[in-house]
Amino acid sequence: MECVPEKPAEAGSVLLVVDDYPENLISMQALLQRPDWHILTAASGVEALDMLLRHEVDLVLLDVQMPVMDGFEVARLMRGSQRTRFTPIIFLTANAQSRDAVLEGYACGAVDYLLKPFDSQILKPKVQALLEHQSNARALRRLSRDLEIAQAFNASVLENAAEGILVVNEDGRIRFANPAISRLLKVSVAGLEGVPLLDFLQKPHVPDWYESAIYHGYQRGETYRVHDAILRSAHDQLLPVTLSCAPLSGQQHAMVVTVLDMSEVCHLHQQLELQAITDSLTGLLNRRGFQRAVDALLMRDDVDAQLRVLLYLDLDGFKRINDSLGHEVGDHALSWVSEQLEQCARPGDILGRIGGDEFTLLLNVDEPQEAAQIAEQLIERIAVHQLIQGLDVSLGVSIGIAVYPGGETGLETLMRAADAAMYEAKRAGRQQYRFYDALISTQALLSPAHWK
Structure with missing residues (x-):
């Protein structure tokens, strides 16, 4: 028999009465009449099987002795069907059955035998008890099916979740891991089970699980979050992540740890940060990036004995190129100049385009003489005729040089000094360099008055 969907619980109970005598069917309908019971009738075994195919029946009252197909045969066919194998059957008979016949009936799946004529005070309570049992069984099957669906749904969520999910016992060992965290840590799901979480936690540094903020949060029943945590994969790759550790309710004695991979976010942040400190045309540091790099160098506690010397360069003749040949040629000229500067710079030097x-x-x-030599190289490199996009371009450069005097002098003061020296080089005829006197006081640096 093919299966059809179960009827809703509010539809009431359905009974099938099978008897080859019409008068018996009429009397059974009258006897079993109740608002919440729907009575179906069949006059033969074949008709009964047809009714069972088209309706979901909760109880069958089946006559034993019928022509063509008796009640035993109907019962055997019912028990062979997945759909009706658990449908309760009460055999009805007008004759007392032999012991063998009774045993055969029970073997076919009968739950009871009733002799005709029936006492309503006996029949109806038995029918009601069997229907209640059938209703409870159906509810249990429905609950079991719903539970299986829920379990399958939860498993699918865990299987396909983009975030890593761990269940960690209160002793800090991993009880469950989903595929996402397995892929992130480069460890199989089975390989993660039973392993201490701290084996993968690089930051925050936690030497003892029971003294950690994660465990203390679990004890208080609070969710503990770490937005800048770092995990170490099985391949020793450091992974920036966000952790959320929430206690599980009940007697689980565990917490669920959600792991959000922040690698892409950190990479994007680094890209944006790089764009913020980099000149888009030349790829050199912009003013902000140059200032940040120099400040970090000058503020180091382990500054060595080397001198820090700042060269401030301004191109000679660049405005003429922009005005006469256009900004596109000017951009190509700036890119070419930046290449010359990069070729003269050495490891540890800091180069930038600040305007x-x-x-x-x-x-x-x-x-300081080393700075003079590099300035001469730059003047020589840049002061040549160049063909840029088929056009003859002539450039030069004037350079101001300031020596870092130490103390509390900052980059801005140093740049003002080098800028003033650069303007002195321009006044002296361009395409040359000038030193700002590094021996004068910090106040004197604000007004360029002394030159070497």
Whole structure:
């Protein structure tokens, strides 16, 4: 028999009465009449099987002796069907059955035998008890099916969740891991079970599980979050993540740890940060990036004995290029100049483009004369005719040089000094360099008055 959907619980109970005598069917309908019971009738075994195919029946009252197909055969066919194998059957008979016949009936799946004529005070309570049992069984099957669906749904959620999910026992060992955290840590799901969470936690540093903020939060029944945690994968890769550790309710004695991979976010943040400190045309540090890099260097506690010397460069003739040849040629010229600067810079030097045609270079030297030599190289490199996009371009550069005097002098003061020296080089005829006197006081640096 093919299966059809179960009827709703509010539809009431359905009884099928099978008897080859019409008068018996009429009397049974009258006897079993109740608002919450729906009575179906069949006059033969074949008709009964047809009714069972088209209706969901809660109880069958089945006559034993019928032509063509008796009640035993109907019962055997019912028990062979997945749909009706558990439907209760009460055999009805007008004759007392032999012991063998009774045993055969029970073997076919009968739950009771009733002799005709029936006493309503006996029949109806038996029918009601069987229907209540059937209703409870159906509710249990429905609950079991709903539970299986819920379990399958939860398993699917855990299986397909993009976030890593761990269940960690109160002793700090992993009880459950989903595929996402397995992929993140490069460890199989089975390989994670039973392993201490601290084996993967790089930051925050937790030397003892029971002294950790994670465990203390679990004891208080609170959710503990770490937004800048770092996990270490099985391949020793450091992974920036956000952790959320929430206690499970009841007697689980565990917490659920949600792991959100922040690698892409951190990478995006680094890209945005890089864009914020980088000149988009030349790829050099912009003013903000140059200032940050130099400040970090000058504020180091382990500054060595080398001198810090700042070169402030301004191109000669660049405005003429922009005005006569256009900004596109001007951009190509700036890119070419930045390449010359990069070729002259050495490891540890800091190079930047801080304005339209203004560049800065912080050098680490043993003596100021090294800065003069590099300035001469730059003047020589840049003061040549170049073909840019088929056009003859002539450039030059004027350079001001200031030596970092130490103490509390900051980059802004140093840049003002180098800028003033650069303007002195321009007044002296361009395409040359000038030193600002590094021996004058910090106050004197604000007004360029002394030159070497």
